[in-house]
Amino acid sequence: MNHDELYAKLLVKTPVKMALVVLDGLGDIATPAQGNLTPLEAATTPNLDRLVKNGCAQGRMTPVAPGITPGSGPGHLALFGYDPLEFEVGRGVIEALGLGLELNAGDVAARANFCTLDAKGLVTDRRAGRIATEICEELCAVLSSKIKKIGNTEVTIKAGKEHRFVVIFHGKGLEGPLTDTDPNREGLPIASAKPVNAKSAKQKKMAKLISDFYKAALPLLKGRQPANGFLMRGVAHQPAIPLFADRYAMRPAAIAVYPMYKGLAQLVGMAKIEGPQTIAEQFERYRAEYDNYDFFFIHYKYTDKAGEDGNFDAKVKAIQDFDAALPILLKKKPDVLVITGDHSTPCAMRGHSWHPQPVLLHSAVSGSDKLERFSETGANQGSLGVFEAKYLIRLMQANGKMFDKFGA
Amino acid sequence: MNHDELYAKLLVKTPVKMALVVLDGLGDIATPAQGNLTPLEAATTPNLDRLVKNGCAQGRMTPVAPGITPGSGPGHLALFGYDPLEFEVGRGVIEALGLGLELNAGDVAARANFCTLDAKGLVTDRRAGRIATEICEELCAVLSSKIKKIGNTEVTIKAGKEHRFVVIFHGKGLEGPLTDTDPNREGLPIASAKPVNAKSAKQKKMAKLISDFYKAALPLLKGRQPANGFLMRGVAHQPAIPLFADRYAMRPAAIAVYPMYKGLAQLVGMAKIEGPQTIAEQFERYRAEYDNYDFFFIHYKYTDKAGEDGNFDAKVKAIQDFDAALPILLKKKPDVLVITGDHSTPCAMRGHSWHPQPVLLHSAVSGSDKLERFSETGANQGSLGVFEAKYLIRLMQANGKMFDKFGA
Numbered sequence: 001m002n003h004d005e006l007y008a009k010l011l012v013k014t015p016v017k018m019a020l021v022v023l024d025g026l027g028d029i030a031t032p033a034q035g036n037l038t039p040l041e042a043a044t045t046p047n048l049d050r051l052v053k054n055g056c057a058q059g060r061m062t063p064v065a066p067g068i069t070p071g072s073g074p075g076h077l078a079l080f081g082y083d084p085l086e087f088e089v090g091r092g093v094i095e096a097l098g099l100g101l102e103l104n105a106g107d108v109a110a111r112a113n114f115c116t117l118d119a120k121g122l123v124t125d126r127r128a129g130r131i132a133t134e135i136c137e138e139l140c141a142v143l144s145s146k147i148k149k150i151g152n153t154e155v156t157i158k159a160g161k162e163h164r165f166v167v168i169f170h171g172k173g174l175e176g177p178l179t180d181t182d183p184n185r186e187g188l189p190i191a192s193a194k195p196v197n198a199k200s201a202k203q204k205k206m207a208k209l210i211s212d213f214y215k216a217a218l219p220l221l222k223g224r225q226p227a228n229g230f231l232m233r234g235v236a237h238q239p240a241i242p243l244f245a246d247r248y249a250m251r252p253a254a255i256a257v258y259p260m261y262k263g264l265a266q267l268v269g270m271a272k273i274e275g276p277q278t279i280a281e282q283f284e285r286y287r288a289e290y291d292n293y294d295f296f297f298i299h300y301k302y303t304d305k306a307g308e309d310g311n312f313d314a315k316v317k318a319i320q321d322f323d324a325a326l327p328i329l330l331k332k333k334p335d336v337l338v339i340t341g342d343h344s345t346p347c348a349m350r351g352h353s354w355h356p357q358p359v360l361l362h363s364a365v366s367g368s369d370k371l372e373r374f375s376e377t378g379a380n381q382g383s384l385g386v387f388e389a390k391y392l393i394r395l396m397q398a399n400g401k402m403f404d405k406f407g408a
Numbered sequence: 409m410n411h412d413e414l415y416a417k418l419l420v421k422t423p424v425k426m427a428l429v430v431l432d433g434l435g436d437i438a439t440p441a442q443g444n445l446t447p448l449e450a451a452t453t454p455n456l457d458r459l460v461k462n463g464c465a466q467g468r469m470t471p472v473a474p475g476i477t478p479g480s481g482p483g484h485l486a487l488f489g490y491d492p493l494e495f496e497v498g499r500g501v502i503e504a505l506g507l508g509l510e511l512n513a514g515d516v517a518a519r520a521n522f523c524t525l526d527a528k529g530l531v532t533d534r535r536a537g538r539i540a541t542e543i544c545e546e547l548c549a550v551l552s553s554k555i556k557k558i559g560n561t562e563v564t565i566k567a568g569k570e571h572r573f574v575v576i577f578h579g580k581g582l583e584g585p586l587t588d589t590d591p592n593r594e595g596l597p598i599a600s601a602k603p604v605n606a607k608s609a610k611q612k613k614m615a616k617l618i619s620d621f622y623k624a625a626l627p628l629l630k631g632r633q634p635a636n637g638f639l640m641r642g643v644a645h646q647p648a649i650p651l652f653a654d655r656y657a658m659r660p661a662a663i664a665v666y667p668m669y670k671g672l673a674q675l676v677g678m679a680k681i682e683g684p685q686t687i688a689e690q691f692e693r694y695r696a697e698y699d700n701y702d703f704f705f706i707h708y709k710y711t712d713k714a715g716e717d718g719n720f721d722a723k724v725k726a727i728q729d730f731d732a733a734l735p736i737l738l739k740k741k742p743d744v745l746v747i748t749g750d751h752s753t754p755c756a757m758r759g760h761s762w763h764p765q766p767v768l769l770h771s772a773v774s775g776s777d778k779l780e781r782f783s784e785t786g787a788n789q790g791s792l793g794v795f796e797a798k799y800l801i802r803l804m805q806a807n808g809k810m811f812d813k814f815g816a
Contacts, residue, residue, distance in 0.1 A: 001493050003473050010476070055440065059794075365757055367437025368444055370785055383468065383764065383784065385794025391474035398475030398762045405760055406472055407479035407492065408502040408642075 006406065007394055013249045016400035017334040019286065019296045020393075022079060023322060024072075024261075025304030025345025027060075027357035027376060028315070039303075039315035039347065040358065041375045045323040048339070048374050051330070052360065055368035059384025060356035060376070061392060063343045069354045075342035076264040078389035080297075081248070082241060089267065090176055090236020096166045097263025099158050103238045108174045108206055110235040113182070114139065114163045114227035121189050121229075126182065127163045128227040139227055140165050146220055150212045163227070169209060175202035176236035178210065183231075190214070193235055210235065243269035248393060249402065250294035255282045261299040270297060279321065283328035290332050298329075307345030315347055336363045336399045338392065339374065356386050363399035414814065415802055421657045424808035427694065427704045427742040428801075430487060431730060432480075432669075433712030433753025435468075435765035435784060436723070447711075447723035447755065448766065449783045453731040456747070456782050459738070460768065463776035467792020468764035468784070469800065471751045477762045483750035484672040486797035488705075489656070490649060497675065498584055498644020504574045505671025507566050511646045516582045516614055518643040521590070522547060522571045522635035529597050529637075534590065535571045536635040547635055548573050551625055558620045571635065577617055583610035584644035586618065591639075598622070601643055618643065651677035656801060657810065658702035663690045669707040678705060687729065691736035698740055706737075715753030723755055744771045744807045746800065747782065764794050771807035 001009070028038040035042070052058075063070045063078050064085070073094045074084035092109035103109060114136065116125040140159040147155055153171035160166060178193040193210040195203030210232065221228045244252045254265030255273045262272050273289055276282040279300050286296050300322055306314035329337075340359035343352050358379035371378040384395070397403060409417070436446040443450070460466075471478045471486050472493070481502045482492035500517035511517060522544060524533040548567040555563055561579035568574060586601040601618040603611030618640065629636045652660045662673030663681045670680050681697055684690040687708050694704050708730055714722035737745075748767035751760050766787035779786040792803070805811060 001496070003493075006473060006476065006493060055438070055444075365437065365754070365761070367439070367446075367754070367763060367784075369788060370438060370444065381789050383788050383794075385468065385764070385788075387474060387794070394473075394475040395762075398477070403475060403477060403762075405477045405479050407482040407497065408499045 007403070010403040010406055011249055012402055012404055014400060014402045016250070016336065016402065017290065017294060018250065018336040018396055018400060019298060019329065019334040019338070020079065020396070021298045021300070021329070021337070021339045023300045023303045023319070023339065023341050025307045025343060025352065026341025027344025027346070027353075027355050028307065029344070029346045029348060029355055030376070031348045033348065034312050038376050039312060039319055041377065043316045043319040043323065045319065045373070047323045047326040047330070049372070051326070051362060052371055052374050054362070055366060056360050056362045056371070056374070057366040057384050058358065058360050058369050058371060058374065058379040058382030060379050060386045061340065061359050061389040062356050062386060063389045067354045069352045070343050071352065072260055072342065073264060076261065079340075079342055079392060080244065080268050081390055081393035082268065083390050087239055087241050089239060091234030092166065092176075092236050093238050094260065095160065095234070096168055097267070098260035099160055099166055100259035100263070101156060101158055101166065101168055102266070103168065103263070104170070105238055105240050106172060106174060108169045108171070108176050108235060108237045110167050110210070110232045112165050112167055112230045112232045114165070115229045115231050116226040117229040123183060123186050123188060123190065123229070123231070125226060126186060126231060130162045131227050133159070133161050135227065136160070136163060136165060139221065139224065142220055143217055147213070147216050150209050150216065153209055155213065167213070167232070169206070173202055174206050174209070174237060175200060176206060178203060178207055178235040180233040180235070181210070181231050182233050190229060190231060193232060206235070238267065241268050244295070245269055248295065248397065251292075252295040252297065253289060253293040254297045254299070255285055256297070256299035257282070258299070258301050261301075265297055278325070280325040280328055283325055286329060287332045296334070303341065304345045307347050308350060310347050310350040312347045336361070336396045338396060340392070359384065359392065361395060361399065366399055415811070418811040418814055419657055420810055420812055422808060422810045424658070424744065424810065425698065425702060425742040426658065426744040426804050426808060427706060427737065427746070428487065428804070429706045429708070429737070429745070429747045431708050431711045431727070431747065431749050433715045433751060433760065434749025435752025435754070435761075435763050436715065437752070437754045437756060437763055438784070439756045441756065442720050446784050447720060447727055449781075449785065450720075451724045451727040451731065453727065453781070455731045455734040455738070457780070459734070459770060460779055460782050462770070463774060464768050464770045464779075464782070465774040465792050466766065466768050466777050466779060466782065466787040466790030468787050468794045469748065469767050469797040470764050470794060471797045475762045477760045478751050479760065480668055480750065481672065484669065487748075487750055487800060488652065488676050489798055489801040490676065491798050495647050495649050497647060499642030500574065500584075500644050501646050502668065503568065503642070504576055505675070506668040507568055507574055508667035508671070509564060509566055509574065509576055510674070511576065511671070512578070513646055513648050514580060514582060516577045516579070516584050516643060516645045518575050518618070518640045520573050520575055520638045520640045522573070523637045523639050524634040525637040531591060531594050531596060531598065531637070531639070533634060534594060534639060538570045539635050541567070541569050543635065544568070544571060544573060547629065547632065550628055554628055555621070555624050558617055558624065561617055563621065575621070575640070577614070581610055582614050582617070582645060583608060584614060586611060586615055586643040588641040588643070589618070589639050590641050598637060598639060601640060614643070646675065649676050652703070653677055656703065656805060659700075660703040660705065661697060661701040662705045662707070663693055664705070664707035665690070666707070666709050669709075673705055686733070688733040688736055691733055694737060695740045704742070711749065712753045715755050716758060718755050718758040720755045744769070744804045746804055748800070767792065767800065769803060769807065773807055
């Protein structure tokens with residue numbers, strides 16, 4: 001019996017309310033340049049402090065595996081309790097979600113770059129001189145208006161930033177992954193997309209579709225210097241992921257502002273609650289929807305943004321803004337409340353990292369680790385230890401008394 | 409090579425004495441209602457304190473998996489170093505052990521309830537009105553005297569409390585698990601026990617035995633209102649568990665008071681040392697038997713009992729009673745000493761829980777975590793971290809210098 005089977009066997013449907021508040025990229029590292037404090041330690045957080053003193057368990061979470069830096073996809077899948085090595089979400093799918101495109105099980109998505117081809121069809125610039133976003137939008141509009149379908153398969157094309165766009169194939173019997181058409185260096189022709197699993201009839205069908213898509217699209221770009229071609233990467237289907245509601249016996253909803261996080265929540269079957277723009281509005285909406293769902297995923301982007309910018313003060317401010325809004329949520333405290341990140345985004349690194357993110361869990365039976373504050377250093381001494389993020393919801397369920405005892 | 413193979417490969421038979429002292433249900437949580445202290449923190453434990461200051465490693469153990477609350481069976485199997493998901497012990501077996509019945513590898517045990525049947529054979533009360541224990545004993549005596557064997561298979565029947573009893577089938581070629589004969593609600597007939605694995609010839613044979621047992625037993629209960637029938641649950645065989653002595657190269661003995669813990673120790677082949685009733689007597693006996701065994705499992709029940717009763721003061725007292733007796737053991741200090749629980753039983757929850765239990769390990773090479781006391785909060789900062797209970801004996805063996813270096 002593996003762990004998932006064990007949890008499924010012991011699961012008891014229980015009326016319970018839970019909130020998972022994700023401060024994206026929350027985790028950080030202390031460096032001498034910043035007074036040896038992390039942003040969470042440097043921030044003034046009276047409301048978080050009060051919550052901690054009321055009794056919380058703390059710990060740190062390894063998002064994927066020791067030393068592995070996750071993207072937003074694996075980071076969130078792990079938070080949602082799905083092993084990110086078992087449920088891989090292709091880059092095409094993530095990119096599509098980030099552009100707000102809806103994907104259904106079986107759809108195949110690819111990310112694409114406009115590129116420059118010479119007269120012989122060799123790639124001379126893999127990014128077409130990083131054309132302006134407006135030109136990209138114009139070219140995607142041309143492709144979209146002329147290519148609605150390839151055979152029986154509907155096609156959606158949507159522009160991203162600069163030379164980037166996304167193509168989605170809505171069909172049946174399709175499957176990724178395929179190899180990239182990007183030759184990865186200049187001076188070579190566009191590669192053909194090949195099945196990764198040569199025995200898969202669905203992948204073969206998909207490879208043919210990509211080839212046919214090129215045949216339809218390239219003539220439409222002829223002469224449009226510098227973007228007279230395109231390269232496709234990360235051609236993958238949306239994996240069939242067990243639905244959150246079935247797996248955890250809770251009705252889940254996502255209150256996120258950015259499309260990618262709405263999309264990731266939708267991948268596991270969460271309802272999307274649209275509208276709120278600020279964390280205060282998100283918490284207000286949580287209260288308004290309290291009776292309609294059992295599990296709320298509330299996503300806050302600005303900690304990550306500040307970390308990516310290497311802006312320590314902005315990250316401190318983002319945490320303080322969150323703290324100022326926290327009382328709105330606490331007016332209708334869920335039975336089980338978790339505050340954490342999906343990964344660390346240390347300011348000193350200006351990007352995601354592998355450092356385990358701190359996590360705080362509060363419930364009537366979480367116990368108290370008797371820490372004064374919520375911080376990376378404090379969490380190191382917490383009762384949750386350092387654990388794999390994929391177990392977080394299981395711990396929340398335990399605190400919600402959703403598991404029978406194992407054995408007599 | 410998996411971990412078990414690694415340990416087996418590196419194992420070196422070494423003369424060593426070890427004691428694993430289990431304070432059942434020791435772990436607890438700090439709540440405001442109890443001054444934000446756990447019982448272990450509230451207790452006055454001068455002898456434990458002295459041991460800690462002499463140099464101990466501390467940590468916390470996950471009994472089975474994050475969020476999983478174990479029964480005594482899985483809790484102890486994990487402590488004995490057997491993965492409780494690999495070696496599942498059926499409820500019938502645990503119940504039988506709890507009644508002090510001896511089980512051998514291959515025996516199949518079932519727990520049973522007397523029930524009430526109407527004229528049509530439909531269950532009208534699944535617990536026969538919770539008949540008095542004396543009536544249960546009387547009925548079991550009737551069944552026992554008339555049913556010694558079913559075919560070639562010896563049968564043992566023993567009364568438990570109220571309507572509960574246990575049936576053991578001593579035979580060869582038998583195997584569980586079978587489905588329950590309990591229809592789980594009134595108004596239905598007794599179900600027939602079916603093989604869980606339809607392809608198992610041994611399970612089929614066992615199902616036939618249960619059916620024949622019913623044919624022999626039901627007529628003996630005819631007219632004995634309200635207990636004129638019975639339902640069987642958790643029909644399972646004693647799993648074949650690798651012997652402790654072979655696995656760890658130590659002669660093990662159990663000094664336990666309650667039958668279930670003697671039984672669990674016997675499952676892995678520990679010798680049972682009978683007689684002692686108090687923890688002081690148990691420690692005296694440990695000293696008397698010191699030369700006869702290498703590994704002593706010493707089980708103390710009263711911490712769990714107090715936790716189950718939600719009696720904080722009683723749990724504090726149980727810990728203090730243990731502490732008062734501890735010097736008896738320390739007069740003949742084993743080379744490796746561990747003090748821990750099999751799981752947590754927080755007073756605030758009045759039952760077992762998933763919270764990792766604290767563990768203390770003392771040896772000449774355990775190092776010192778420089779903590780002042782043994783407690784949940786202290787253990788959070790210990791050098792052992794939070795780890796799976798099944799690795800505990802391996803750590804004890806390492807401290808006993810029982811493993812060669814792995815690789816050059």
